[in-house]
């Protein structure tokens with residue numbers, strides 16, 4: 269009974285997998301963006317939805333993934349590169365989680381933002397002073413279609429994981445923490461372990477997204493890989509869709525990816541300003557996200 | 569024969585204020601002990617120290633012969649100590665059944681899935697919320713939220729239960745139901761420490777009372793004797809230097 273949603277989901281994934289067979293380059297590239305933001309926003313909401321800890325570290329992990337590929341892509345077989353990227357992203361998340369998840373509210377937001385900037389500066393410093401070249405070329409022999417299939421697989425995995433976590437004691441513990449962090453330990457929940465585990469799990473998906481997307485650029489530098497705008501975009505997408513449900517972020521990813529794509533093409537110089545306005549409007553008008561709206565309507 | 573809970577020399581300071589000052593008392597298996605004292609005398613702080621929400625500055629707490637002072641609250645909960653909160657705390661975004669499952673899913677042994685749902689249903693019946701499992705917890709009235717919080721505590725199958733003014737704010741008929749509910753817990757052998765201001769409840773439920781004033785213990789004994797103690801009376805009448 270509870271496995272019922274898996275059937276339409278499987279059909280959907282199968283249908284999406286055929287896309288590269290007939291789509292043109294532009295359509296494929298747009299779909300890739302959609303998949304990328306779907307992974308990032310869903311992974312973000314996996315941790316931040318139930319705990320309400322707003323993380324701006326998304327791009328830190330994304331960038332770690334991208335750089336793992338830029339450094340190792342040529343030297344090691346691809347699955348191993350992905351594995352190492354995931355391990356590095358997960359390890360950084362564990363470290364960061366253990367040291368910061370005791371922070372609450374605004375301190376956590378600021379810390380995660382600072383973390384992404386710090387990693388970017390460290391990478392920049394290293395490239396300038398050690399390798400003596402700011403940018404790197406990403407030489408991985410992979411077609412756009414292959415990148416697409418990998419991202420589709422990752423998106424499927426993120427949903428499957430989120431679905432399983434939602435049914436597990438781990439996910440339940442996270443919801444309790446989100447509801448009342450004072451009550452949680454008194455029913456026997458080790459809140460630090462739960463939060464760190466979910467933070468790391470979500471970070472691994474973000475890292476893998478960065479790793480899979482990296483070959484698409486052919487050239488990366490710290491400003492591209494660690495662009496803080498990505499963290500904000502992911503945040504706003506998840507908020508618009510509603511971070512309280514697994515499918516929520518997707519409802520924000522689709523319209524906003526298309527909107528951002530349009531805005532970047534039409535108003536490349538004013539993109540940040542418009543992004544800010546979009547942010548304000550969303551937080552003001554749909555505080556619980558689209559998913560929250562529809563759920564409330566259904567409850568009526 | 570040592571008692572189930574044994575507290576000795578328990579002390580906690582907040583800056584210059586000594587909220588709990590060398591408190592010592594014990595609770596025997598199956599006993600209901602009332603923890604009394606005027607407002608601000610340190611009762612809630614004492615419960616917070618025992619349940620691990622706060623760390624003591626000094627003193628020992630033994631639960632069934634095991635030192636628990638300074639342990640994390642989740643460890644203490646798993647050792648069999650459950651509590652309610654002075655300001656009722658239910659998990660508002662969840663159903664009543666989920667609130668009770670919260671108490672089942674992380675204790676030892678773990679209860680989860682079908683078994684947890686069944687047990688949660690039984691516990692909701694137990695506290696008088698039968699049939700309301702699917703109801704959102706924040707839709708409950710105040711007394712029913714208190715019942716739900718109690719069910720969540722009982723879900724831990726605690727060896728000892730700490731109630732912080734669980735009967736406060738109830739109207740007279742609710743109060744009678746509440747007293748009957750706690751009495752029925754005693755009949756099942758549950759050991760309880762209850763912070764309480766409601767004298768009727770103290771007289772009819774407690775085997776023994778411990779009275780605090782300004783963080784320190786000022787009297788201990790059967791309810792009738794303790795409530796007649798001049799030191800207790802003057803503390804309640806507001807003498808800081810009683």
Ligand SMILES: Nc1ncnc2c1ncn2[C@@H]1O[C@H](COP(=O)(O)OP(=O)(O)OP(=O)(O)O)[C@@H](O)[C@H]1O
Nearest residue numbers: 582585587605606607608609610611612613614654
């Ligand atoms: N976290 C805290 N930080 C600073 N002071 C505190 C803290 N918690 C309690 N206190 C102080 O410690 C003293 C004891 O408070 P506590 O809440 O334990 O009293 P109480 O006996 O439970 O009172 P009441 O009957 O009003 O609930 C009070 O003076 C209170 O202001």
Ligand SMILES: [Mg+2]
Nearest residue numbers: 611612613654
């Ligand atoms: Mg109190």
